[in-house]
Amino acid sequence: EAGVAQSPRYKIIEKRQSVAFWCNPISGHATLYWYQQILGQGPKLLIQFQNNGVVDDSQLPKDRFSAERLKGVDSTLKIQPAKLEDSAVYLCASSPGERDRGLWWDTEAFFGQGTRLTVV
Amino acid sequence: ILNVEQSPQSLHVQEGDSTNFTCSFPSSNFYALHWYRWETAKSPEALFVMTLNGDEKKKGRISATLNTKEGYSYLYIKGSQPEDSATYLCAFAPNDYKLSFGAGTTVTVRA
Numbered sequence: 001e002a003g004v005a006q007s008p009r010y011k012i013i014e015k016r017q018s019v020a021f022w023c024n025p026i027s028g029h030a031t032l033y034w035y036q037q038i039l040g041q042g043p044k045l046l047i048q049f050q051n052n053g054v055v056d057d058s059q060l061p062k063d064r065f066s067a068e069r070l071k072g073v074d075s076t077l078k079i080q081p082a083k084l085e086d087s088a089v090y091l092c093a094s095s096p097g098e099r100d101r102g103l104w105w106d107t108e109a110f111f112g113q114g115t116r117l118t119v120v
Numbered sequence: 121i122l123n124v125e126q127s128p129q130s131l132h133v134q135e136g137d138s139t140n141f142t143c144s145f146p147s148s149n150f151y152a153l154h155w156y157r158w159e160t161a162k163s164p165e166a167l168f169v170m171t172l173n174g175d176e177k178k179k180g181r182i183s184a185t186l187n188t189k190e191g192y193s194y195l196y197i198k199g200s201q202p203e204d205s206a207t208y209l210c211a212f213a214p215n216d217y218k219l220s221f222g223a224g225t226t227v228t229v230r231a
Contacts, residue, residue, distance in 0.1 A: 110163075
């Protein structure tokens with residue numbers, strides 16, 4: 001099966017500019033995650049979708065970050081305006097887990113290759 | 121925010137040697153523990169998903185054990201090879217829907 005696709009792979013922007021990342025999960029996967037990994041730290045969950053609804057966005061800095069999942073498939077993550085501390089790898093992952101069907105964390109997550117963002 | 125700790129942060133292993141490292145997590149409300157391998161320029165890839173206390177899983181030369189009562193999991197690499205060089209991430213899932221990652225253990229295998 002095709003994996004999780006992310007684009008772009010790399011992005012360099014100046015602070016206060018805007019940037020958007022795109023993710024296409026594995027077909028049929030109900031759950032999609034966006035993680036932020038800052039160098040030296042573990043991935044931090046920014047937002048989690050189940051189909052086209054938001055399950056958890058408690059760690060998403062909503063003053064500058066936004067995300068949507070179009071028709072329960074593709075997703076975009078936007079940063080506007082970017083700050084220096086947003087420099088990180090942004091990982092998208094999907095899993096077949098669906099909380100409402102009792103399928104959840106006993107299923108693995110499948111990750112994209114990530115987008116490395118550098119804010120200068 | 122759950123505290124998932126991995127130690128050591130990094131280690132260097134001679135080719136052919138065996139090694140192991142630890143993931144510590146809260147022992148209450150356990151649901152699952154995941155291990156992922158993240159090689160440079162690639163996607164993180166799942167190694168194991170463990171749900172039962174005392175679980176032991178194996179994939180080739182890599183194995184993992186789980187102790188949910190005391191809140192730790194060990195990952196073992198037997199006879200390390202250069203292709204084992206990667207960052208190994210563990211992720212803990214309590215009885216809700218969040219998956220919290222540790223910072224990872226970066227393994228470098230020297231030929």
